Amino acid sequence: MRLATRANGTPDGELMIVSDDGARWCAAGADWPNLLTAIERWDAAEPALRALAAQDSGDWDALDAANVRAPLPRSWQWLDGSAYTTHGELMQIAFGLDPVPTDRPLMYQGLSDRFLAPTETARFPSQADGIDFEGEFGVIVDAVPMGVSVEQAARHIRLLVQINDWSLRAIAPIEMKTGFGWVQAKPPCSMAPFAVTPDVLGSDWRDGRVCLELGVDWNAKRFGRVDGSEMAFSFPELVAHAARTRDLVAGTVIGSGTVSNATYATRGSACISERRAIEIIAHGAPQTPFMADGDSVHMVAKSSDGAAPFGAIDQRVAVIAPN
């Protein structure tokens, strides 16, 4: 089942069920006005929404991409991991940081009061902050009790999403060196249009990982085509890590961190900072600049048959003070 959210003037938008081809939609109805409401009572919501989805006979309204918001326009909690080992190693080079222990998941709490729409312009105060995209995957859980096992955590993963985790690279290492994590370096993320139940991915959802290829284009030029399968920790492990000392509120989004592969030489990267680290290794200095005012980024995850279960992120950068 594929879900999306339509702008309706409310902060949470209106929940839509979307046809398997992503082209048409039907309202989820008054019982499930938005996705946050549905995920809070998912055991009741899922069968009701699936019953509606089964009624699609091709006569639903055409989906208007301009009216589509993030599937979850806001949530009470966003916890982003950094589960791709190659990304972590390259970012230490990019930021000039010491290696960190890899025996437990890396995770920070980020801004969740808004997730930008898939085609929403991303506003930043200054180009000098080092504007970068980060292509990644995420899961949405229902309420998870503190202390769950990895096996139990897996059963709370209800929906999968694709995320662009906007990052400001000039600020990131300054904040990291305090040990407090990121605030200024992590403005709001964006989501691709569709949140999907894991069954939509078939065998591409395996070992608790989204095993799709994520294509990333910067200003309409291919930048990376990365493989989601190389997470050192699975999503259930990330959920259990997050729930070690807290109950996770329903609607919590847990991110994979930037998708990255050991074969970056051929696959490219899902963020600019990683490419700059590769350039530092090769040439002693970064060569690729960060994003400029007006730049665009396009991200779409595809299965081997060419299907794009999450739809595409297509965003443009607007810098308030371009210099």
Add this chain to the structure above:
Amino acid sequence: MRLATRANGTPDGELMIVSDDGARWCAAGADWPNLLTAIERWDAAEPALRALAAQDSGDWDALDAANVRAPLPRSWQWLDGSAYTTHGELMQIAFGLDPVPTDRPLMYQGLSDRFLAPTETARFPSQADGIDFEGEFGVIVDAVPMGVSVEQAARHIRLLVQINDWSLRAIAPIEMKTGFGWVQAKPPCSMAPFAVTPDVLGSDWRDGRVCLELGVDWNAKRFGRVDGSEMAFSFPELVAHAARTRDLVAGTVIGSGTVSNATYATRGSACISERRAIEIIAHGAPQTPFMADGDSVHMVAKSSDGAAPFGAIDQRVAVIAPN
């Protein structure tokens, strides 16, 4: 004006206006069902709520402390600073960390999907995690646009609160060393019963600081009596720092970090970890253990005339696995 929240079976509770002596209450009414709703339209809410408050003729219902929740039982964003220089210096000793730059505010994003009630038992998975309280102050802002000046930020501070920022000290330095900040080390915070408009504090709200004495008792023994005035950065500076690269959603809570004073030898501390650092300085090793199952903490901020504008936090610790 003093506001509080009453349990009514909803996640956000029911907003109450509380009498100046904190003893009686009146419902804020259907237009302002809860504090989150009110802060989202504070320019309209404040005069309406003040008009109701002015009607108190001593016949309001008595406040039932057992039914009082955190004034803001949940919010979309909680950003906690660490603005007391002495606290920062002592925590570096406690955690064995290198000094961090002090030219900009320290801040992390924490769990905001729930704030515990002032008398709610705090549940933790294990005593071995190093259970600690942290007494601090906070401000609640209405919507703050990205890039505000410190002067503009000051005008968005609508309410003041008193907070117990529960912390797990065995995990904190492990998470700090990753640079990602705290997830497991920071379970939900608690709030004292009353959120107050700044005018309630009179001259004790000055230079953007809560200049009250915060008394902290652990198991009914005085632990600290710390002075809130020694923040290196004011609350308006913390708000402007938080809003540097993001719009702040209405209801964002910004914390001061643990209140701490250069005269800690006579004033004591507002968290155990700080006392342990002082013991390390004096004796080469910490002597005070962290909290145990069943322990209590009491925190109340008082003005020089003995008034307690926020009321008191009175919590007990419940450890799920005491060993």
